[in-house]
Amino acid sequence: MTELSRSSPLAAVSPLDGRYASKTADLVPYASEAALIEARLRVEVTYLLALADADGVDCEVTAEERAHLREVVDGFDADDAALVKQIETEGTEEFAATRHDVKAIEYFLRTETPERLHPWIHFGLTSEDVNNLAHRLNAKGAVEEVLLPEIEALRASLTEMAREHRDVAMLARTHGQPATPTTFGKEMAVFAARLGRAEARLRAAVDELSGKLAGASGTYAAHVAAYPDVDWRAFSAAFVDDLGLDHTPLATQINPCDDLAALFDALSGVNNVLLDLDRDVWRYVSDRYLGQESEAGETGSSTMPHKVNPIDFENSEGNLSKANADLTFLRDYVTSSRLQRDLSDSTVKRNVGAAFAHCLIGYRKTATGLGKVVPNEQVMREELETTPEIIGEAVQTILRREGDTEAYERVKELTRGQRVTLADFRELFDDLDVDEAVRAELRALTPAGYTGVADELVDELD
Known part of the structure; x- marks a missing residue:
């Protein structure tokens, strides 16, 4: 096979970056490596500014520097992410390769800040x-x-x-x-x-x-x-919040x-x-x-049209x-x-x-x-009409109401493992010792009508 370009979707090892790349694109701002780099940068910059605002800490950031740092974060783009990655893996003229992803963020920020702020970037933190x-x-x-x-x-x-x-x-x-x-x-x-x-x-x-x-x-x-003398626990809580x-x-x-x-x-x-x-x-x-x-044009089966x-x-x-x-x-x-x-x-x-x-x-x-x-x-x-045995539950329940202690067994004998019709049920009803009103109630049962309050239950949805 001819060698594929690494940027080709056909060369992707995972279908998420190949076949399904267009379907997962909305996650790129949150799930890609560039997104992780950007999130780290946002945390580091926010932390630097929080240090500058903390009472008792000697870090000072001017209004102009604050505005620039916010622009660095808000304007972070693919070229910036590539530069951070280069600092980590290859190094630049200014920095040797860090072989450390968070340290690369720190060095990237040095390129965007005056030297006096460099000690305060990542101050006291672990990666x-x-x-x-x-x-x-x-x-x-x-x-x-x-x-x-x-x-x-x-x-x-x-x-x-x-x-x-x-x-x-x-x-x-x-x-x-x-x-x-x-x-x-x-x-x-x-x-x-x-x-x-x-x-x-x-x-x-x-x-x-x-x-x-x-x-x-x-x-x-x-x-x-x-x-x-700084209350670092309070600082941390406020920062994270x-x-x-x-x-x-x-x-x-x-x-x-x-x-x-x-x-x-x-x-x-x-x-x-x-x-x-x-x-x-x-x-x-x-x-x-x-x-x-x-x-239109969709194929369901390669052999069964x-x-x-x-x-x-x-x-x-x-x-x-x-x-x-x-x-x-x-x-x-x-x-x-x-x-x-x-x-x-x-x-x-x-x-x-x-x-x-x-x-x-x-x-x-x-x-x-x-x-x-x-x-x-x-x-x-049609399937309801051809499965009348399902009204057996209703029949035996109504008969129980009327005091028939053999109601379940009576319906079981008629229906279990059997194909029955509504006519078969009506023959059973004719032989029952019940009031005519009850017989009429039983005769009125149909599979399609035996749904309880299913339609009303939909109203339980918010």
């Missing part, structure tokens, strides 16, 4: 003070700005489907077997409600992301050694990642709801309860399953460290973006699939 904040800022942005809007849109679509089809009766299945009828709208309402609860849990996890800034072993030792994160007052060199673990777990909860939806809708398509609108496959739900299922595998690994891994610090979590956290990307693909594929399906009311009605 993890910067990294833990940068990772959380990016995770927060990715979830709030990219993933949550997709989840909200899915919930809105399910709610709309629930309300529109609230009274479309269909056969339910328990253990895969015909069961008490429901309505298509009520089933979609269940998923909408579940997704709403999972979304709320995810929002709570995002709101509880926390940051640490306390030095090499979480004791503020370097800060206190330099300025023993200003970044939009909760403050972690007790930490080792690393910020304990229980908050990130909760976030990953909450995302898995969202994904589990949608995986359940994908599989149920796939079955509804298979049973022809749902039809699919085909796209008639097929319109539920590929969006299948693709979503695969991506959400992969996302959950990654999120479970991340959740379990990031909460442990060897004593004060080891570096294994650094490479692991670089994969958070990949997990988010699989989530995003899954959400969008489910949304696309839902936009194509249409309830086939005729098929649903």
Whole structure:
């Protein structure tokens, strides 16, 4: 094979950067290496300015310098990111290669500040003070700005489907077997409600992301050694809070990642709801309860021209399953460290973006699939009509109400493992020793009408 350009999508090792690159582009500002570099820079600059504002600290930054530093952060672009990476890996005329990603940020900032400020850049910090904040800022942005809007849109679509089809009766299945009828709208309402609860849990996890800034072993030792009279704990709490994160007052060199673990777990909860939806809708398509609108020119099968496959739900299922595998690994891994610090979590956290990307693909594929399906009311009605045994539950319950102690056994003998008709039920009704009003009540039962208050339950949605 002819050698491919490294920039070609066909040369990408991961499908996230190849086949699916256009579908995950919205995460680039939060999940790429450039995004991590930018977040670190933002933390370092914000910290430098906070030092200048702290009482008792000798750092002074002029108004002109402040304005320039804000421009450096706000105008940070691909060329700047490339320069930081060069300082880390290759070096420049001014700096030897740092072989350290956070140190490269410090040296980059030296090119943008007067020499008198250089000692104050990264003053008293360990790299993890910067990294833990940068990772959380990016995770927060990715979830709030990219993933949550997709989840909200899915919930809105399910709610709309629930309300529109609230009274479309269909056969339910328990253990895969015909069961008490429901309505298509009520089933979609269940998923909408579940997704709403999972979304709320995810929002709570995002709101509880926390940051640490306390030095090499979480004791503020370097800060206190330099300025023993400064209340560094209060400084740290205010600084982290200003970044939009909760403050972690007790930490080792690393910020304990229980908050990130909760976030990953909450995302898995969202994904589990949608995986359940994908599989149920796939079955509804298979049973022809749902039809699919085909796209012009689309090929369903390379050999069977008639097929319109539920590929969006299948693709979503695969991506959400992969996302959950990654999120479970991340959740379990990031909460442990060897004593004060080891570096294994650094490479692991670089994969958070990949997990988010699989989530995003899954959400969008489910949304696309839902936009194509249409309830086939005729098929649903025909299957109800050909499965009259499902009214057996109603029959035996009404007879129990009338004091028939053998009601269950009577209906079981008629229906269990048997194909029965409404006529068979009516013969049973004719032989019953009940009032004519009860007999009429039994005769009025139909599969399509036996849905309880399924249509009203849709109103339980917010």
